[in-house]
Structures are given as structure tokens and as C-alpha cells.
Amino acid sequence: MSLGSHSVMQGDNTLRAWRTGIDTYQEFVVYMRRDCPACRSEGFTTQARVLLSxxxxxxxxxxxxxxxxEWLSSGDAGLSESAWAALGAQPGEPITVSHAPPLYSLSHVRAKVYGHKLGDTEFAEVISDVAAGRYSDLHLATFVTACAGDRLDLAETVSLTKAMIAAGDRIDWGRQPVVDKHCVGGLPGNRTTLLVVPIVAACGLTIPKTSSRAITSPAGTADTMEVLAPVDLDIASMRRAVERTGACIVWGGSVRLSPADDVLIRVERPLDLDSEGQLVASVLSKKAAAGSTHVLIDLPVGRTAKVRSEAAATSLGRRLQEVGAAIGLHVSLRLTDGEQPVGRGIGPALEARDVLAVLQGAANAPDDLRQRALCLAGDILEMGGVVPAGSGLTLANQVLADGRAWARFQDICAAQGGMREIPVAPHRQAVDAHASGRIVSVDNRVLARAAKLAGAPTAPAAGIDVHARLGEYVEKGQALFTLHSQAPGELAYAMSYVASRPPIFQISPTGESQ
Structure with missing residues (x-):
């Protein structure tokens, strides 16, 4: 059935706009009949880049x-969900369709494909077009691939970072220092931000935290925070929250800070390309755009984490510090243990539960999450000049223990729209130990995948509760972790995946690595 039933409009390149309801994952796509006037007159073919006005x-x-x-009339232009929202058209509104202007910056992408180095001007032109939505996903994938691996040297990484900052808004808080933290990821449950931010803010530092949603993980910081309070704030609302509390924890996608990075990430993740230069540019461009002057980077190191070795962490850390210095950011590093999940919960609601347990000083609060957050907060307090070197951990501990951090977290939630109740999943099933012995390794990647198949993060209450830790002795049949799901079908799907894989928790009768 056709989306529209009116006669064809006047003008060969004028069509009616219709919303198709097709999700193309942020790529702007337009659907047109082969026999429509615009295709005939302009010679459009599939994959053509067209300008819709x-x-x-x-x-x-x-x-x-x-x-x-036949579902689309020859007089209609069907728009994907992202294109419909970006164009802001009304149903049946006339739109003109024409060839998109040529992209001269693509010559720089081709040069990079053939191994040429790009400078400030070339990266600025490419990133400007990326941020403006002028690149197709094919163009974006080509650029990402050309820069992947070790194809960006230090100078190019600096140029890319500067270009990404310049392509968006930049906040000036009118004060210094402005502190921030970032974790390079790859470790389930590592939700220290929700603890570090209130501890640091309670000590008088300004820490405006913009965070990401999950793309390939069971929960991003923004997903977990959204369980507790709204995170979809614009810059004006973000400013008000920071003025009231000294801090915020908001979704970076709702503020136009380094927008090109959000576009590039969309194609980087499905390609699963590791690129040190692009990672550095991504992290630091957003920190600089958010007005930070001092940034602490958490680098979890583990066999199934994103950073696999101390040597890799040292290389990445050096690049972060060098690029940070080039753009006026003071970058500090902390290498942390990435061999197993942090806390007990994996998934937005379960991670939020752990965070509140630590903030409220509950007896059953996960101590590894508490200690990791305290160390990071202590580093930031020293970096921001609140206390001398070596005294940050003591102050962070005091602020958490006496309730100041919990009070400040409640203030932050109120400033962002009010605290919410944590949802609970109705469907659960435990996964038991296949043998007795000592736990010698945990596959973080497979565990995270199981949590996603259970529904996280789309279903916020879904995920995994971890019951066992590295080095612990378990009996055969003892519960290692429990899957949580909001739908029985997703629980069955996750359980089937777990059953089809080698054991996520490797158990040795002798306690030695296998």
C-alpha cells in the first residue's frame, strides 16, 4: 500500500515527505521509487548522495x-527515522531533491588511504563534513579504516583531536581547575564515575561529567545514571546543574560537544577496529569541549579487557598525555586491574544498585567498586590541588564514610530532574559451577555478551549478578552468577548462549591457571 495517494506534485525534483518508520541507526536514508520524476530527471541510482531541502x-x-x-508512491520520498528527525519535515510536506554538492574533503580521505599524512587543514575539512552529516556510512568506514591501527602518528592525532573540538560547541566554565575522568572501558560493572563525581564535587572541585551510552557493552555510564536520574540534558540545563552542585553526570549525545566523534563511533564499533589515535582523539576532544582542564584516565589492564597488557597501557597512556599537553589538557593516568568484573552488577539497574550501596555505606556494598572509586577520586583531589600528593585517598574515604558524597549525589540527581526508583527484573536464573575448585580466570567479554543477550542495556533491569570472584574456592553446583531479564524469551536466549560457550569462569582443582 502506498504511503501517499495524491497525484504527483509539480516539478520533477519535488516530492512529498513521508516517514517510513525504518531505523537506519542514525544514518540519513531516503527511499524513492525508481520511476519517480526525480530519479528519472536527475539520474539518481542506489547509494547516490542526495540533498533534501x-x-x-x-x-x-x-x-x-x-x-x-508498491508501498511507496512515485510522488513520495520516504525518510528513515534519523533523516525524518533531522530534516524536521511534516507528513506530505513538499521537499526538493537534488544532487549533493561535491565533497572536496574526500580527496584527503583518499590520500590517507594511500598512506599520505594529513595536517591541520585536511583533518579540519574532513571532520567539518563528518559533523555536518555530509559523509555516507561508506565514506565514514573508509576514513575510519584509513586511520586505524598505527596509521595516525602523534602530529596527526593532535590535528584530528583539534579538528574534532573545533567542529562542535565548547563550554567555558569561567574557573579553573575543571576536572574530569574517563575509563577506556572493556571491564563489566566498572561504574566508578557515579561514585567519583559526588566525592570530588563534595570537596569543592568542579566536575561536569559527560558520559556515553552503551553501544557494544551491557551498560554505559549514562545508561546506569539514567536509572537513577534524567541524563538527557541540554547545555543550559547542564550548566544549571553544575552551578547548583559543582557537578553533573549527563549523556554526551544530548549536548553538541565533539559531534563528529559520535558519528565516527557509529561505524567504528560495528567494524571492531582498534585505533589508538582515534581513541585518544575521541576521549580528549570531548574532555576539552566540556571545558575540562585536568583529566584522569583509568586504564584497566586484563587478558579480556580492552587493554591487554601493561606495555599497551603504557603506550596508550603516553599518547594520551602527549596529545593532552598539545591541546592544553593536563592528563594523569591510573592503571587498574582488568582481569574480572567490578562490583556484582552488570547492566544499568544492577550497577545502579551497587553504586547506591556504596554511597549509603551498606554492609553488603561491593568493596572492590568502593576501593577502586576511592583511589580514582583521591587521584583527582590531588590533581585538582585540594590536598597534597599522597593525601587524596584519605580525604576521599572520609567524604564517602561521613555521608557527604551520598548527600551530594542526591543533590546532583535533584538538579538533573529528580531521583528515580531502581527497576527489578522479574525473571532470573543462576548459572552454577561445573566443578569444584578455585576460580583462576573470568572471560569478561563473554560475560558482557551474556548480559546483553539477557536484554541489557535496552531493558534496564536486565543483566548479570556476579556471585564469585577470582581466587575464591567454589563447590560444584554453587551459583557463579545469576542472569536477570525482563522477558522470559531473552532469559532463555542468554542461557542458551552461556551453555554453548566454554565456561566463563575457569575453575582449577589445584588453583593453578589452566
Whole structure:
């Protein structure tokens, strides 16, 4: 059935806008019939880049998919969900369709493909077009691949970082220092940000934290915080929260800070390409854009974490510090244990539960999460000049123990729209030890995958509760972890995945690594 039933509009390149309801994961896509006037007159074919213009000078560049079926009228242009939102069209509104202007910055991408080095001007032109939505996903994938591996040297990484900062907004807080932290990731349950921020803010430092949502993990910091309070704040609301409390924990996608990074991440993750240069540019561009002057980077090191060895952590840390210095950021590092999950919960609600337990001083609060957060907070307090070197951990401990951190966290939640109740999953099933012995390794990646199959982070109450730790002795049949799901089908799917894999927890009767 056609989306529209009116006669074809006047003008070969004028069509009616219709919302298709198709999710193309943020890529702008337009659907047009092969026999529509615009395709015939302009010679459009599938994968063409076309300029869509609506009233009031609104326009976007989209990738064309040609339709042969009858569900779309020859007088209509069907827009994907992301294209519909970006163009801001109304149903049936006339839009003009024309060839997109040529992208001269693609010559720089081609040069990079052939091994040439790019400078400030070239990266600025590429990133400007990326941020403006002028690149198709094919173009983006080419650029990401050309820069992957070791193909960005220090100078190029600095140029890319500067270009990504310049392509978006930049906040000036009118004060110094402004502190921040970032974890390079790869470790389930490592939700220290929600503890570090209130501890640091309670000591008088300014810490405006913009965080990401999960793309390939069971929960991002923004997903976990959203269980407890709104995170979808604009810059004005973010400013108000920081003025009231000295801090915020918001979703970075709701503020236009380093917007090109959000676009690049969209294609980096499915490609699963590791790129030290792009990681550094991604992290530091967002910190600089958020107005930070001092940043602490948490580098978890483990066999199934993102950073696999101390040598890799040292290399990445050096690059972070060198690029930070080049753009005016003071970067400090802390290498942490990445061999097993942090805390007990994996997934937004379960991680939020752990965070509140630590903040409230509950007897059953996970001590590894507490200690890791205290160390990071202590580093930031020293970095920000609140206490002399060596005294940060003591102050952080005091602020958490006497309730100041919990009080400040409640203030932050109130400033962002109010604290929420944590949801609980109705469906659960334990996974038991296959043998008696000592736990000698944990596969973080497979554990995270199981939590995702259980529904996390889309279903916020879904995930995994971990009951056993490295080095502990377990009996055969003892519960190692429990899957939580909001739907029985997802629970069965996750359980089937776990059963099909080698044991996530490796158990040795002798206690020696296998």
C-alpha cells in the first residue's frame, strides 16, 4: 500500500515527505521509487548522495535507496527515522531533491588511504563534513579504516583531536581547575564515575561529567545514571546543574560537544577496529569541549579487557598525555586491574544498585567498586590541588564514610530532574559451577555478551549478578552468577548462549591457571 495517494506534485525534483518508520541507526536514508520524476530527471541510482531541502532552508544530505515495490508512491520520498528527525519535515510536506554538492574533503580521505599524512587543514575539512552529516556510512568506514591501527602518528592525532573540538560547541566554565575522568572501558560493572563525581564535587572541585551510552557493552555510564536520574540534558540545563552542585553526570549525545566523534563511533564499533589515535582523539576532544582542564584516565589492564597488557597501557597512556599537553589538557593516568568484573552488577539497574550501596555505606556494598572509586577520586583531589600528593585517598574515604558524597549525589540527581526508583527484573536464573575448585580466570567479554543477550542495556533491569570472584574456592553446583531479564524469551536466549560457550569462569582443582 502506498504511503501517499495524491497525484504527483509539480516539478520533477519535488516530492512529498513521508516517514517510513525504518531505523537506519542514525544514518540519513531516503527511499524513492525508481520511476519517480526525480530519479528519472536527475539520474539518481542506489547509494547516490542526495540533498533534501524543506521549507525554511532546512536541508540534509541522505543516501538513496531505490524502491521497486508498491508501498511507496512515485510522488513520495520516504525518510528513515534519523533523516525524518533531522530534516524536521511534516507528513506530505513538499521537499526538493537534488544532487549533493561535491565533497572536496574526500580527496584527503583518499590520500590517507594511500598512506599520505594529513595536517591541520585536511583533518579540519574532513571532520567539518563528518559533523555536518555530509559523509555516507561508506565514506565514514573508509576514513575510519584509513586511520586505524598505527596509521595516525602523534602530529596527526593532535590535528584530528583539534579538528574534532573545533567542529562542535565548547563550554567555558569561567574557573579553573575543571576536572574530569574517563575509563577506556572493556571491564563489566566498572561504574566508578557515579561514585567519583559526588566525592570530588563534595570537596569543592568542579566536575561536569559527560558520559556515553552503551553501544557494544551491557551498560554505559549514562545508561546506569539514567536509572537513577534524567541524563538527557541540554547545555543550559547542564550548566544549571553544575552551578547548583559543582557537578553533573549527563549523556554526551544530548549536548553538541565533539559531534563528529559520535558519528565516527557509529561505524567504528560495528567494524571492531582498534585505533589508538582515534581513541585518544575521541576521549580528549570531548574532555576539552566540556571545558575540562585536568583529566584522569583509568586504564584497566586484563587478558579480556580492552587493554591487554601493561606495555599497551603504557603506550596508550603516553599518547594520551602527549596529545593532552598539545591541546592544553593536563592528563594523569591510573592503571587498574582488568582481569574480572567490578562490583556484582552488570547492566544499568544492577550497577545502579551497587553504586547506591556504596554511597549509603551498606554492609553488603561491593568493596572492590568502593576501593577502586576511592583511589580514582583521591587521584583527582590531588590533581585538582585540594590536598597534597599522597593525601587524596584519605580525604576521599572520609567524604564517602561521613555521608557527604551520598548527600551530594542526591543533590546532583535533584538538579538533573529528580531521583528515580531502581527497576527489578522479574525473571532470573543462576548459572552454577561445573566443578569444584578455585576460580583462576573470568572471560569478561563473554560475560558482557551474556548480559546483553539477557536484554541489557535496552531493558534496564536486565543483566548479570556476579556471585564469585577470582581466587575464591567454589563447590560444584554453587551459583557463579545469576542472569536477570525482563522477558522470559531473552532469559532463555542468554542461557542458551552461556551453555554453548566454554565456561566463563575457569575453575582449577589445584588453583593453578589452566
Amino acid at each position: 524543506a521549507a525554511g532552508q532546512r536541508s540534509i544530505v541522505a543516501t538513496l535507496s531505490v524502491v521497486e515495490a
